[in-house]
Amino acid sequence: MTKFDEATQAIRVDDTTYDVCLDDGYSIGGPLNGGYLLAAVLRAVVDESPHEHPVSTSAQFLRAASPGPATVKIERLKSGRTATMTRATLVQDGRPFIDTLVTTATLDPAAAPEWTGEPANPMPDLSECVQLPDPKPESNMNLNAQMELRFDPPTIGWLAGEPTGRPESRAYFRMAEAQDPDPFVLALAVDALPPVVFSAGARGWAPTVELTWHLRALPAPGWLTLLGSGRLISDGWFDEDVEVWDSAGRLVAQSRQLARVGRG
Amino acid sequence: MTKFDEATQAIRVDDTTYDVCLDDGYSIGGPLNGGYLLAAVLRAVVDESPHEHPVSTSAQFLRAASPGPATVKIERLKSGRTATMTRATLVQDGRPFIDTLVTTATLDPAAAPEWTGEPANPMPDLSECVQLPDPKPESNMNLNAQMELRFDPPTIGWLAGEPTGRPESRAYFRMAEAQDPDPFVLALAVDALPPVVFSAGARGWAPTVELTWHLRALPAPGWLTLLGSGRLISDGWFDEDVEVWDSAGRLVAQSRQLARVGRG
Numbered sequence: 398m399t400k401f402d403e404a405t406q407a408i409r410v411d412d413t414t415y416d417v418c419l420d421d422g423y424s425i426g427g428p429l430n431g432g433y434l435l436a437a438v439l440r441a442v443v444d445e446s447p448h449e450h451p452v453s454t455s456a457q458f459l460r461a462a463s464p465g466p467a468t469v470k471i472e473r474l475k476s477g478r479t480a481t482m483t484r485a486t487l488v489q490d491g492r493p494f495i496d497t498l499v500t501t502a503t504l505d506p507a508a509a510p511e512w513t514g515e516p517a518n519p520m521p522d523l524s525e526c527v528q529l530p531d532p533k534p535e536s537n538m539n540l541n542a543q544m545e546l547r548f549d550p551p552t553i554g555w556l557a558g559e560p561t562g563r564p565e566s567r568a569y570f571r572m573a574e575a576q577d578p579d580p581f582v583l584a585l586a587v588d589a590l591p592p593v594v595f596s597a598g599a600r601g602w603a604p605t606v607e608l609t610w611h612l613r614a615l616p617a618p619g620w621l622t623l624l625g626s627g628r629l630i631s632d633g634w635f636d637e638d639v640e641v642w643d644s645a646g647r648l649v650a651q652s653r654q655l656a657r658v659g660r661g
Numbered sequence: 662m663t664k665f666d667e668a669t670q671a672i673r674v675d676d677t678t679y680d681v682c683l684d685d686g687y688s689i690g691g692p693l694n695g696g697y698l699l700a701a702v703l704r705a706v707v708d709e710s711p712h713e714h715p716v717s718t719s720a721q722f723l724r725a726a727s728p729g730p731a732t733v734k735i736e737r738l739k740s741g742r743t744a745t746m747t748r749a750t751l752v753q754d755g756r757p758f759i760d761t762l763v764t765t766a767t768l769d770p771a772a773a774p775e776w777t778g779e780p781a782n783p784m785p786d787l788s789e790c791v792q793l794p795d796p797k798p799e800s801n802m803n804l805n806a807q808m809e810l811r812f813d814p815p816t817i818g819w820l821a822g823e824p825t826g827r828p829e830s831r832a833y834f835r836m837a838e839a840q841d842p843d844p845f846v847l848a849l850a851v852d853a854l855p856p857v858v859f860s861a862g863a864r865g866w867a868p869t870v871e872l873t874w875h876l877r878a879l880p881a882p883g884w885l886t887l888l889g890s891g892r893l894i895s896d897g898w899f900d901e902d903v904e905v906w907d908s909a910g911r912l913v914a915q916s917r918q919l920a921r922v923g924r925g
Contacts, residue, residue, distance in 0.1 A: 455719035508896035632772035
């Protein structure tokens with residue numbers, strides 16, 4: 398069991414209740430990463446479902462959860478031949494922190510696409526991409542130690558005061574420890590990039606309000622490619638779209654989140 | 662009050678219950694249109710919320726609802742200064758049909774975008790776009806009479822046996838009766854196009870499993886432009902992305918749905 402598998406473990410208490418222990422190792426500047434929290438919620442949902450894979454997850458982020466014990470409350474809404482639908486709520490100290498609606502189904506690992514688009518932005522070779530400098534210890538960027546990101550250089554230019562002027566963020570991604578990507582790693586991956594608004598000049602914590610992601614195929618081993626972009630920044634709100642492509646060149650996950658622009 | 666306003670009216674029974682009467686005029690080949698149902702649910706959510714606009718809605722479609730009386734059950738999850746989060750469920754005959762998570766907030770009608778993308782596909786002039794032929798009465802395409810759609814010609818080629826080979830669907834949209842677009846009309850608009858997979862050669866009813874849409878700005882009066890596209894058709898699943906632009910050239914709504922490919 399990897400560190401990530403352990404940190405997202407959901408232990409069945411009864412049909413509607415799972416215990417999780419939220420790990421400070423996945424915090425970023427204080428709050429726990431949203432994708433990490435979704436991975437823990439999804440372990441409970443998949444365990445309770447007769448189906449194997451979380452094909453669609455939508456989540457509302459009500460409050461910033463803290464490290465420590467928490468509970469996933471499961472409400473099975475419908476189960477059919479093709480899919481099971483579940484509401485799952487992450488609860489801490491008796492209060493809901495994340496509310497989700499999840500569709501589970503069983504994907505065919507051998508399915509070939511009937512039709513597929515291409516990545517909108519081709520990535521440079523891995524060797525031409527750049528790592529973030531190690532964060533200052535006092536900045537609490539614990540999440541950064543759990544994963545490796547290699548950025549398409551222009552999209553990390555904001556760090557040196559040279560934002561591209563467009564909402565975008567692109568990187569190769571893998572877990573820091575040896576771990577093949579699976580649907581739970583994908584839940585982390587869709588929320589792993591720095592907010593796309595940083596490239597448009599914004600700074601500061603950009604809290605996710607809603608995030609929906611779809612699992613489109615089971616990922617091949619190796620690096621993932623994360624392509625993040627946005628369409629509109631207005632009235633304090635922005636959207637962030639992330640496509641995840643696997644090492645076999647397949648689109649494996651799609652996400653969109655609606656978030657608030659931070660006050661940097 | 663327009664016909665649409667009346668057909669989506671939600672009458673308050675108490676803090677957590679609203680009555681609606683689902684109108685057969687919004688059915689399409691039998692089932693009621695998903696966007697229409699969301700509009701009715703959102704009227705209840707907005708009425709109950711201290712905020713004015715449904716900025717983010719994610720919905721799981723559990724079953725196909727029927728015309729007639731139904732109830733919207735409201736559960737307020739959190740209310741803050743910026744946003745209120747609500748779970749709302751459409752219930753008929755004691756069973757849930759659609760489950761939703763909704764974030765309401767109050768958008769500034771005068772907000773100018775800080776950054777905006779451009780439509781990915783420029784539309785031809787309205788005069789160069791085409792209408793669907795009137796449906797045969799026995800086909801029950803009642804929804805078609807409620808709205809006017811003018812299609813970008815290649816994206817409706819599938820109707821004459823000439824699909825483009827790509828998942829896409831693009832049209833101008835307005836209500837058939839005189840009605841300026843508002844957030845409830847947008848809920849209908851994001852699910853108003855023929856499924857994008859028809860252009861890729863698929864046929865038959867394509868049931869929506871999950872649909873999330875974000876209201877990004879309050880729409881100007883006049884025609885809306887609906888730009889629909891997809892990224893992957895695989896394993897019986899497809900995604901449909903719809904951007905809605907208003908007559909002032911502003912992105913007013915974004916949606917993505919995950920749906921099943923029909924057996925045509």
